[in-house]
Amino acid sequence: MSELRTRMSAAIGTAPVEATRRGAERLAELRRRAETDYPPMGEMRDLARAIRLHTLANLHRYLSEFCESAQRAGTRVHLAADAAEANSIVESILRAAGARTVVKSKSMLTEEIGLNHALDGFRVTETDLGEFIVQIAGDRPSHIIAPVMHRTRQEIGRLFADVLGVAYTDDPPQLNDIARSHLRRRFLEADAGITGANFAVASTGSVVLVTNEGNGRMCTSLPPVHIALVGIERLVPSPAELAVLLEVLARSATGQRLSVYTTVVTGPRRPDEEDGPVETHVVLVDNGRSRVLASEDAEILACIRCGACLNVCPVYREVGGHAYGGVYPGPVGAVLQPALGVGSADLPFASSLCGACREACPVRIDIPRLLVGLRHRLVDRSSFSWLGLGLEAYSRVASNPTAWRLFLSLGSFGLRTAARDGWIGRLPFHASAWTAHRDLPGPGAPPFRVWWRNRNR
Amino acid sequence: MGVCQLFVTCLVDALAPEVGRACVELLEGAGLEVQFSEDQTCCGQPAYNAGYRDQARRVAAQTVSALDRTEGPIVVPSGSCADMLAHHVPALLADGPHAGPARRVAARVRELTQFLVDDLGAVPAGTADGRRVACHVSCHGLRGLGIRDQPGRLVESVADRVPVRDAEECCGFGGLFSLELPEVSAASMRRKIRAVEESGAEILVGTDLGCLLHLAGGLHRAGSPIRVLHIAQLLRESTR
Amino acid sequence: MSRLSEFLARIGTARLPSARPEVRAPQLDATDLVSLFIRRLEEVDGVVHRTDPVEVVAGLARRLGTDRYLSWDPDRLPVPGLVAELETLGIERHTGPGREEVPLGVTGADAGLAESGTVVLIAGPGRPRHPSLLPEVHVALLRVDLLHRSLTHWMLEHPQALSEGSGLIMITGPSRTADIEQQLNLGVHGPREVHVVLVGA
Numbered sequence: 001m002s003e004l005r006t007r008m009s010a011a012i013g014t015a016p017v018e019a020t021r022r023g024a025e026r027l028a029e030l031r032r033r034a035e036t037d038y039p040p041m042g043e044m045r046d047l048a049r050a051i052r053l054h055t056l057a058n059l060h061r062y063l064s065e066f067c068e069s070a071q072r073a074g075t076r077v078h079l080a081a082d083a084a085e086a087n088s089i090v091e092s093i094l095r096a097a098g099a100r101t102v103v104k105s106k107s108m109l110t111e112e113i114g115l116n117h118a119l120d121g122f123r124v125t126e127t128d129l130g131e132f133i134v135q136i137a138g139d140r141p142s143h144i145i146a147p148v149m150h151r152t153r154q155e156i157g158r159l160f161a162d163v164l165g166v167a168y169t170d171d172p173p174q175l176n177d178i179a180r181s182h183l184r185r186r187f188l189e190a191d192a193g194i195t196g197a198n199f200a201v202a203s204t205g206s207v208v209l210v211t212n213e214g215n216g217r218m219c220t221s222l223p224p225v226h227i228a229l230v231g232i233e234r235l236v237p238s239p240a241e242l243a244v245l246l247e248v249l250a251r252s253a254t255g256q257r258l259s260v261y262t263t264v265v266t267g268p269r270r271p272d273e274e275d276g277p278v279e280t281h282v283v284l285v286d287n288g289r290s291r292v293l294a295s296e297d298a299e300i301l302a303c304i305r306c307g308a309c310l311n312v313c314p315v316y317r318e319v320g321g322h323a324y325g326g327v328y329p330g331p332v333g334a335v336l337q338p339a340l341g342v343g344s345a346d347l348p349f350a351s352s353l354c355g356a357c358r359e360a361c362p363v364r365i366d367i368p369r370l371l372v373g374l375r376h377r378l379v380d381r382s383s384f385s386w387l388g389l390g391l392e393a394y395s396r397v398a399s400n401p402t403a404w405r406l407f408l409s410l411g412s413f414g415l416r417t418a419a420r421d422g423w424i425g426r427l428p429f430h431a432s433a434w435t436a437h438r439d440l441p442g443p444g445a446p447p448f449r450v451w452w453r454n455r456n457r
Numbered sequence: 458m459g460v461c462q463l464f465v466t467c468l469v470d471a472l473a474p475e476v477g478r479a480c481v482e483l484l485e486g487a488g489l490e491v492q493f494s495e496d497q498t499c500c501g502q503p504a505y506n507a508g509y510r511d512q513a514r515r516v517a518a519q520t521v522s523a524l525d526r527t528e529g530p531i532v533v534p535s536g537s538c539a540d541m542l543a544h545h546v547p548a549l550l551a552d553g554p555h556a557g558p559a560r561r562v563a564a565r566v567r568e569l570t571q572f573l574v575d576d577l578g579a580v581p582a583g584t585a586d587g588r589r590v591a592c593h594v595s596c597h598g599l600r601g602l603g604i605r606d607q608p609g610r611l612v613e614s615v616a617d618r619v620p621v622r623d624a625e626e627c628c629g630f631g632g633l634f635s636l637e638l639p640e641v642s643a644a645s646m647r648r649k650i651r652a653v654e655e656s657g658a659e660i661l662v663g664t665d666l667g668c669l670l671h672l673a674g675g676l677h678r679a680g681s682p683i684r685v686l687h688i689a690q691l692l693r694e695s696t697r
Numbered sequence: 698m699s700r701l702s703e704f705l706a707r708i709g710t711a712r713l714p715s716a717r718p719e720v721r722a723p724q725l726d727a728t729d730l731v732s733l734f735i736r737r738l739e740e741v742d743g744v745v746h747r748t749d750p751v752e753v754v755a756g757l758a759r760r761l762g763t764d765r766y767l768s769w770d771p772d773r774l775p776v777p778g779l780v781a782e783l784e785t786l787g788i789e790r791h792t793g794p795g796r797e798e799v800p801l802g803v804t805g806a807d808a809g810l811a812e813s814g815t816v817v818l819i820a821g822p823g824r825p826r827h828p829s830l831l832p833e834v835h836v837a838l839l840r841v842d843l844l845h846r847s848l849t850h851w852m853l854e855h856p857q858a859l860s861e862g863s864g865l866i867m868i869t870g871p872s873r874t875a876d877i878e879q880q881l882n883l884g885v886h887g888p889r890e891v892h893v894v895l896v897g898a
Contacts, residue, residue, distance in 0.1 A: 009640030023879050040723030044849075050718035057715035060708050067701055073860070079704040129885055130876035146876060153878050176874065176882040183886065188797060204859040214830065214872040214887025221826040221864065232708070239859050240720040243852035247813075257737065257813035258848060260873055261887065264865040272822035276864050286707065294709035301711075314627040318644045350638065352631025352645070353506060355600035375508030387633070391504045395512035398467070398498040399519040405495070408471045415472070423677055433636045437643035438674030441472070448470045448477035452493050 004344045008319040016150035017320040020142060023149035028311040030255025031360065041251060048248040049363040051241045052302035056293060062202040062235045063284065070205030073267030075280040083113035086285045090115060090194065090227055093281050094122060097225045099191035103183075105209065105216040106131040107196025108144060108305060109229050109285060111327045112342075115194070124194075125186045127215035129179050136163045142321030142329065144307040145253050150320055183215070193219030193277070197230040198305070199245060200282070203238040206266040207282060210249065210259040217263050226265060226277040232289050233301040245304060252362035253306040288340040296373050297339040302363045303332050309357035309367060315350055324350065331357035335370045338378075348374035386430060408447040415442045460490045460529040464520070464566070466538045467499040468666040469687075476666060479693035480534050480569060486696060487579045496523030502541040505549065507633045517546045518555045524565075525558035531565045532572050534689055535665045536598020537632075539568040544601060568598055570607040570664055570688060580614050586695065590616040591658035592688075593649070593672065595665035596627050608664050608688055615695035616660070622652045630671040646675045653683065662688045722850040730811040730844040731895065738814030741870030742883060743891045750838055750894045751782045754803055757834055757892065758788045761800045765791040767832060768803040770823030775805045775840050775896050802828030802888070806839040808855070809893070812847035813869050816893055820864035829868065835888040837868070840896050 001009075011017050035041045055062055067077045078093075080086035094102065102119065106128035110116065116124055116135070126135040130147035134140065137159050141147030148156070157170035166178050195216055199208040207228040209216040220226050236242045250256045269276030292301055310316045310330030321329035326343030328336045334350050337343035348371045357367040379388070397403045418424050419442025427435045434440060445451065461484060465477045484491045501517035504510075521542070524531055533539040543566045550559040573579045592612050598604040612618045629635070629645025649672060653661050661676075661683055663669045673685035686694075735745045746753045758766060768790050771780040780790050791799045804824070808817040816837045820826050829835045845851035848867070852858070859865055872887030883889050 005638055005640070008638060012640055012644045019878070026879050040725065044723060047718055047720065050714070050716075051720075053713045054715055054717050056711050057713040058717075059711070060705050063705060063708070064701065073863070079700055081704070081707070127886065128876070129874045133876070146879075148876055149879075151877075153880075156877055172877040172880045173882050175877055176885060180885055184797075187886070201859060206859050206865075212872070213874050213885035215885070217826070217830055217866060218886050221830055237717070239852045239856050240849070242859075243849040244720055247848055254875075256741070256869070258810070258815050258867060258869045260741075260869050260871070262867040262869075264859055264867075265863070266859055266865070267863045270821065270863050273820065273863065274822075274825040275827050276820060276825075284704075286704070290707040290709065293711045296712075298711040298713055314629060314645050315638075315641055318629075318641050318648075348508075349634070350641075352596070352627050352629060352634045352642070354596035354627035354631070356596070356625075356627065359600050372506060372508070375506070376510045377508075379508035379510070387507065388509065391507060391509045391512045394499075395501075395504055395509070395515045398501075398516040401496045401498060401519070401523075404498045408467075412471050430636055433639035434674070437639060437678070438646065438671065439677045441670060441673050441677070443472050443474065445474050448465050448474035449493070449495055451474055451478060452481075453495070 002346055004346050004350060007325060008323045008350065011319040011323040015152070019152055020150045020320040021317045023143070023146055024311040024317050027254060027307065031252055031308055031311065034251040034255035038251065044244055044248050045362050045364060047244050049302065051236065051244060052363050055235055055237060056233060056298060056301050059232065059235065059293065062237060063232060065202040066200055066205060066235055069203060070282055073205040075205060075267050075282050078281060078283045080283055080285045082287050086113050086229060086283055086287065087115055087118035089283050091119060093225070093227055094192055097192060097279065099225060101186070101190050102192045102194055103127050103186050103190040103219050103223060105195040105211065105219045106147065107229060108327060109196045109231050110194065111141065113285065113287060115229070125183065127183050127186065127219060128211070129176065129213060132179060132183065133159065140322060143310060144305050144328070150322070187218045187222050190223040192225035192227060193223040194227045194229070195219050197228050197234050198249065199236050199242055200230045200234050201239060201242055202235050204266055206264050208242060209263045210246065210261070212260040214261050217261050220263055220265050221276060224278045226279070227281045227283065228265065229283045229285055232284050232286055248362045249304050249306050252308045292339045295339065297335060297370055299365055300332065300335045300339055300370055302365055303336070304363060306362055308360040308362060312356040312360045314352060314354060314356065331367045335367055335374065338374050345378060348378065390430065405449060409450065412443045412447050418442065460492060462524060462527045462529055462531045463491055463493045464497055464524060464531050464533045464538065464542070465493065466533065466535045466666065468670070469534060472670065473666055473687065476534060476687040476689055479687070479689040480532070483689055483693055484532060487577055492527060494523045494527050500538045500541040500546065502538060503632055505541070505545060510549065514549055517549055517559070521546060521550065521555055521558045521562045524562045530567050530572060530576065531562065532567055532569055534569045534687060536568045536595050536602055536604055537665050537667060539566050540597040540601030542566045568602055568604060568664065570611055571602065571604055574607040574610055580610055585614065585616055588616045588660055589619045589658050590660045590662055590691065591619050591621045591653050591656045593621070593628060593661060593663040593668060594624070595663060595668045598664050599625060604664070611688060611692060612662060615692060619656045619658050621656045628668050628672055630668045632667060635671060646671055650675050650679065654681065658683060660684045660686055660691065662686050662691045664688055720849070720853065722847070722853055725846060730846065731841060734809055734811040734814060734844055737811065738870060738893060741814055743814060743870040743893060746892060746894045750776045750779055750896060753892065753894050754783060754836055755786050755788055757836065758801055761834060763800050764788050765799050766801040766803050767791055767796055767799050767828035769805055769825065769828060773805060773823045774803070775838050796827060797831050800833045801836070802832035802834070803836045803838070804829050806837045807843065808851050809839045809844040810848050810851055811844055815848065815867050815869040817865065817867050819858065819862040821862040826864055826866070829866065830887060832888055833884070834890040834892065836892045836894060838894050838896050842897060
């Protein structure tokens with residue numbers, strides 16, 4: 001059994017996955033309602049898609065424009081070809097600033113490059129409530145926008161009691177207050193704030209961050225140093241395009257018309273300003289993206305990380321986020337991880353190709369097409385498999401009508417012979433995976449084409 | 458009298474010939490001359506979705522060249538195979554000698570309920586017999602071809618249609634997916650079966666034999682009395 | 698910048714449609730912006746006032762049991778004399794250290810977005826970030842003539858807004874999370890209450 005299959009089948013029906021399903025269904029419903037409530041949403045999604053594809057097609061130009069604008073605004077721009085380089089850039093910025101304590105706002109990119117691990121010489125605190133829980137539990141996020149969707153309030157209550165030394169409670173408002181006061185102290189004492197970026201605006205050099213809790217604002221307003229890690233594909237040409245993407249992102253992620261806080265950082269505080277960071281840094285991270293851009297999988301880089309595809313995916317709902325392995329779960333992860341060359345290579349097979357992801361995707365990424373494309377290239381590279389042998393035989397037979405007719409007749413005869421009261425309860429070889437879970441109705445008669453020929457004789 | 462072609466699909470041909478017969482009789486009942494090219498085999502989807510492009514190409518080429526030699530709309534009792542022929546085969550065969558046939562065939566392909574409702578307007582007139590019928594619209598028809606209410610309208614014309622919770626969620630069949638990740642596939646199947654059972658339906662109909670074999674097999678294994686029919690069979694039974 | 702050209706050299710051409718789409722504001726049925734703004738902000742648990750700003754701030758201070766508030770510089774607020782009038786009521790604008798202990802913050806706003814119930818604040822000299830960030834309760838004074846239909850409408854009319862200050866924040870109701878079992882909680886890190894006083898209505 002493949003590692004992926006083992007992981008996924010072990011996850012089915014477990015408590016964390018049931019919790020994940022409830023969360024995913026709720027978010028999917030909120031998105032659906034937001035879409036119905038806002039008639040222009042369809043055309044805004046079309047526009048958002050065109051903006052993302054245009055930006056990717058001209059990424060070269062927009063990256064150099066962003067670098068210029070950001071530097072003009074006083075931000076120091078750093079370029080990281082891969083994870084190791086990105087991590088060491090961040091570390092050297094922190095050292096140069098004499099920083100010891102760092103507050104972080106949730107970022108998939110920093111998960112991807114393993115930044116927290118690389119910064120183990122610093123005191124790094126995740127400040128998104130969900131991500132904070134993940135951090136103190138030594139866990140991994142299971143959803144792109146709701147990292148602890150898989151945990152119950154009781155688990156979180158026990159965790160807070162154990163790690164933070166507070167009295168046990170499983171009341172979400174009280175847990176919220178505990179985290180608020182704990183993290184407020186961290187914000188006020190932090191030497192640096194590290195964030196990702198939902199978008200980076202080429203024409204203004206701005207970094208844009210969307211949060212609901214306000215931790216992104218805290219990280220970019222209170223500490224003297226702000227470092228944003230930005231995947232090179234996060235760019236948008238100008239503020240007008242940004243507006244469209246922000247509206248589409250919020251509605252698709254949580255069904256909100258806009259997220260509570262959209263924070264735009266355009267350089268450090270200016271002369272005579274009372275607060276805001278004194279130093280702003282942007283680390284542009286490639287880490288495989290330029291390779292994806294040049295590949296057949298380029299469209300996946302249009303993703304705006306809303307999580308909508310996870311929420312509607314029948315596989316994600318059945319196995320949760322962790323079973324995918326790696327940082328990016330769900331349909332987008334099943335494309336992005338193999339495209340970036342991380343995680344299980346057979347992830348593209350973790351889909352029934354039902355297309356719910358494509359329908360939900362705010363920028364209409366054809367995820368099933370990308371999954372099938374990855375499967376093709378995976379098969380091209382792979383050596384012998386029984387399935388491959390079977391499909392080769394099938395293709396030989398199915399490209400010859402005489403052989404096909406014989407095959408159908410023999411197959412039908414075999415199944416009719418094997419059937420008891422019209423049903424087959426056990427099949428051999430690969431097909432035993434079918435009868436492990438369900439019966440197969442045996443054919444009631446010879447193939448259709450036999451009936452057809454007799455009828456027209 | 459118009460001519461139409463039946464692309465019967467490999468699953469119907471081998472495993473449920475009665476569905477093919479029902480299609481022929483339904484279409485003839487609607488006044489069409491039905492033709493069936495015996496050179497057709499399979500659309501190639503099993504190999505295509507499993508990543509075996511060359512094998513899929515060979516099979517698809519056989520079927521499109523057979524169908525290209527015929528005339529009239531090509532009616533398919535499967536949203537999935539229709540979606541394959543209409544959308545994926547033209548791209549798959551774009552660079553070879555079968556590009557033209559693939560494009561022409563794609564333009565003629567119609568899924569059965571789409572053909573009956575949208576093209577023929579042949580919704581049987583109000584003879585609903587009170588049987589409670591749940592309808593499963595398969596994903597490729599739904600999202601690939603935009604088939605949303607056609608099957609439901611047909612069902613409503615001959616029976617009492619009962620709503621199914623999360624009707625648009627995948628049943629977990631997914632072709633070879635059901636063999637590659639069988640536990641996940643079966644988990645989705647059980648969820649769909651629960652939803653169908655809760656709907657109070659006596660009969661489950663669908664537009665795709667793959668999903669129906671999967672659900673029928675699951676219902677039978679669970680000892681459920683719910684009958685599973687292809688929509689062509691239900692319509693044929695009711696118009697006989 | 699040789700490093701940049703080296704970095705960019707890795708980026709090839711994607712086989713994707715490259716035409717730049719024209720961004721237009723969505724066509725929406727005409728509606729009264731004030732009532733839409735009120736409805737939308739209330740839907741996300743914000744509070745809208747159309748009464749005297751001095752009374753609103755004083756009432757909140759009394760409820761919070763405080764005689765201090767954080768705010769933008771008096772001359773940056775859209776209500777002239779607000780700070781002075783509050784002072785006659787014994788409520789003082791707090792400056793200097795200890796600001797994290799003050800439970801009330803007062804700011805102006807640079808725009809209001811009716812479709813989402815959002816206020817936009819641009820940071821700058823005399824317009825710090827912390828009064829809308831640290832306190833439990835944030836009051837934004839918004840001139841009604843700064844109301845726009847949606848974010849896209851506003852951004853198309855104000856393409857320079859992002860560059861006007863080092864920090865721009867759009868606030869849509871109080872801080873919230875649903876991270877724990879999807880149960881909504883207000884006031885995780887930012888203010889638990891957001892009040893918008895419409896000025897000049």
